[in-house]
Amino acid sequence: MKATITKQCMGDRNCNKLCPEVFQYDEEKLLSVVQFDVIPEKYEEVVRKAAAECGAEAIIVEE
Numbered sequence: 001m002k003a004t005i006t007k008q009c010m011g012d013r014n015c016n017k018l019c020p021e022v023f024q025y026d027e028e029k030l031l032s033v034v035q036f037d038v039i040p041e042k043y044e045e046v047v048r049k050a051a052a053e054c055g056a057e058a059i060i061v062e063e
Contacts, residue, residue, distance in 0.1 A: 008057060
């Protein structure tokens with residue numbers, strides 16, 4: 001599974017709070033970034049949840 005964050009990111013950091021192991025906030029770009037090219041299996045469910053809860057719909061999950 002892969003996850004990307006689009007330019008629609010509002011920088012509200014909800015995904016960072018939900019799964020800081022995968023999502024980190026880039027202070028220079030003022031948006032979140034994904035720390036893995038391929039999401040480790042143990043984080044897949046929480047990444048799906050972060051995508052579903054993203055108010056800007058900025059997290060794209062590719063299974």
